[in-house]
Amino acid sequence: MDSPSDESLLARYRTGDAGAFEILYARHRQGLYRFLVSLSSKAELAEEVFQDTWLSLIRSTSQPQGRASFRTWLFQIARNRLIDHWRKHGIHNPLHDSYDEQLHGQPDGSAGPEQLLSLSRDQDRLDAALQALPEDQREVFLLRLHGDLEVPQIAELTGAPLETVKSRLRYAQQKLRRLLAEEVPA
Amino acid sequence: MTDSRNPQDPNDDVLLQHFRQHTRGEPPASLDAFILAAAHREAPARQPNMWQRWLQACQRPRWQMAFATVAGVALLIGVVMRSPVPTPELSTADYSASPPALARPAPTLAAPAPIARFAMAPQADSAQVQAEVAGAAVDAPVAKMSKQTAATLPFLEQGLQEILRLRQAGETKAADEMLLRLHKRFPKEDLPAQLEVLQKR
Numbered sequence: 001m002d003s004p005s006d007e008s009l010l011a012r013y014r015t016g017d018a019g020a021f022e023i024l025y026a027r028h029r030q031g032l033y034r035f036l037v038s039l040s041s042k043a044e045l046a047e048e049v050f051q052d053t054w055l056s057l058i059r060s061t062s063q064p065q066g067r068a069s070f071r072t073w074l075f076q077i078a079r080n081r082l083i084d085h086w087r088k089h090g091i092h093n094p095l096h097d098s099y100d101e102q103l104h105g106q107p108d109g110s111a112g113p114e115q116l117l118s119l120s121r122d123q124d125r126l127d128a129a130l131q132a133l134p135e136d137q138r139e140v141f142l143l144r145l146h147g148d149l150e151v152p153q154i155a156e157l158t159g160a161p162l163e164t165v166k167s168r169l170r171y172a173q174q175k176l177r178r179l180l181a182e183e184v185p186a
Numbered sequence: 187m188t189d190s191r192n193p194q195d196p197n198d199d200v201l202l203q204h205f206r207q208h209t210r211g212e213p214p215a216s217l218d219a220f221i222l223a224a225a226h227r228e229a230p231a232r233q234p235n236m237w238q239r240w241l242q243a244c245q246r247p248r249w250q251m252a253f254a255t256v257a258g259v260a261l262l263i264g265v266v267m268r269s270p271v272p273t274p275e276l277s278t279a280d281y282s283a284s285p286p287a288l289a290r291p292a293p294t295l296a297a298p299a300p301i302a303r304f305a306m307a308p309q310a311d312s313a314q315v316q317a318e319v320a321g322a323a324v325d326a327p328v329a330k331m332s333k334q335t336a337a338t339l340p341f342l343e344q345g346l347q348e349i350l351r352l353r354q355a356g357e358t359k360a361a362d363e364m365l366l367r368l369h370k371r372f373p374k375e376d377l378p379a380q381l382e383v384l385q386k387r
Contacts, residue, residue, distance in 0.1 A: 013225070016232030021225040025218075033213040047217055054221045058228050123210055145205050173198050180204075 006070035035146040053078040075147045129179040137172035
């Protein structure tokens, strides 16, 4: 039997089925939390935005509109909440920085496919590599990584052109491969 | 990057898998508990389905009265519409099952019914019995007719008969007075002629 879709679970919760929310929450809690921690770089802020996101979903009566999936909708709510927090506290929104992708997206000849098997597994190094990415590239990569969103969904969520999202994602992955590459013992 | 939906090459997918496998970080258990408790607390009231709504309606006194009334009317109509005509088999069984003692006439009866006598004397002359039956059949309507005619006799004829009775009893004075009263009441009638006709009967 196919598991129920996110949208049907949300609809069931809206009619009073609290168990449907538990399934929905279990599916997305980890990805959303990791997305927020990586994007904000602060665990406390991530927890606050995480809580606000789920509470607004609980208290709202709205549903994903149009072709938007529940996941896109959820991550968009979280992203908007984070941006609201930055605005509220007078923090410059790093996601709106203009970025010269050509300059930062130089081809990296040292990260060949043969080195993929030797990517660092160290958690701190993974985190450091993510933090080393420009904000807009990091956001796109994190939405792909933790939200499991496709490029068109990311473009819709961020409001960026499709080709821009593609290039951001490509440059982010090239840089991550370079940063995480380890020497393979001979 | 040949597909807009999946721009990554297989190496990019490996990179994503690598991050997914080695990235840690979970929301605190207290945060999970808080959000789930809020979800349960603020979940909309569950809407009952049609069957549950029907049951709830049945539990309300007003609807109970309505349902009871409808059921009572339906029962009444069912009873009224049911025809109590016995089947032929049933009537035959009733007659055949009647005890012989009931078929016989009671000894105290002074005048048994003709049909009973017919059953008691099968050896009697059939013509005589038929005559008796016919006579009984005729007597009953005549008696009934005499009662009806006595009740409906005109006042004039009753008065004339009374006059004849008085004359026969020798009370001629009373008879004359009654004749006078009748004459006042029916001045256009030929009372002496009617008295003669009545006397001749």
